[in-house]
Amino acid sequence: MNIFRLAGDMTHLASVLVLLLKIHTIKSCAGVSLKTQELYALVFATRYLDIVTDFISVYNTVMKLIFLGSSFSIVWYIRHHRVVRRSYDKDQDTFRHYLLMIPCMLLALFVHEKFTFKEVMWTFSLYLEAVAILPQLVLLQRTRNIDNLTGQYVFLLGAYRGLYIFNWIYRYFTEPHFVHWITWIAGVVQTLLYADFFYYYFESWKNNVRLQLPA
Amino acid sequence: DEHHVVKDEL
Numbered sequence: 001m002n003i004f005r006l007a008g009d010m011t012h013l014a015s016v017l018v019l020l021l022k023i024h025t026i027k028s029c030a031g032v033s034l035k036t037q038e039l040y041a042l043v044f045a046t047r048y049l050d051i052v053t054d055f056i057s058v059y060n061t062v063m064k065l066i067f068l069g070s071s072f073s074i075v076w077y078i079r080h081h082r083v084v085r086r087s088y089d090k091d092q093d094t095f096r097h098y099l100l101m102i103p104c105m106l107l108a109l110f111v112h113e114k115f116t117f118k119e120v121m122w123t124f125s126l127y128l129e130a131v132a133i134l135p136q137l138v139l140l141q142r143t144r145n146i147d148n149l150t151g152q153y154v155f156l157l158g159a160y161r162g163l164y165i166f167n168w169i170y171r172y173f174t175e176p177h178f179v180h181w182i183t184w185i186a187g188v189v190q191t192l193l194y195a196d197f198f199y200y201y202f203e204s205w206k207n208n209v210r211l212q213l214p215a
Numbered sequence: 216d217e218h219h220v221v222k223d224e225l
Binding site: 005009012050054056057060063064067113122164167171175177178179180183 | 220221222223224225
């Protein structure tokens with residue numbers, strides 16, 4: 001475990017906590033894409049299949065349980081909580097996210113490390129996570145005023161995989177083992193998808209104005 | 216083996 005990896009996991013944890021905080025305390029999911037939350041729940045469900053078979057460390061298992069639990073509870077809140085679901089903007093959150101799942105599954109069936117169920121599911125989760133933010137970014141472009149918590153959530157979510165890239169570079173130079181190239185590519189694509197958001201987020205922070213993405 | 220791909224990340 002290196003500092004980049006720990007920073008990445010803590011940033012990811014912070015993003016989840018910010019979103020849970022927003023939804024649980026102010027009972028609102030305005031500006032939050034349910035589609036992205038559903039995609040992330042699927043990402044964790046398909047990536048952490050080994051949670052019962054391969055024990056790596058207490059930290060690893062605890063973090064997996066947190067990410068699984070939080071992503072599914074956020075989906076539940078937005079779908080079923082009697083107050084929260086009223087603030088869900090389903091007319092704006094219209095990205096057809098199954099059009100993301102199908103290509104990712106097809107790609108995982110053709111491009112993977114080993115053709116086993118677990119390995120294909122794991123590869124699918126990497127490809128899916130790379131594009132999972134798209135419904136949320138589309139929704140932000142339609143949502144005129146993005147509230148701070150939602151902006152912080154997306155920023156932290158994008159930053160975590162960026163920190164993982166530094167972790168992969170560090171491990172490449174310091175460890176005999178290596179991270180599979182599929183992980184590298186999916187992680188870089190994922191981080192690049194946030195590039196324009198990061199730009200506008202930084203601009204709004206620098207000029208101390210409300211975050212707005214161009215339509 | 217040397218070329219062992221790690222799967223210890225989240």
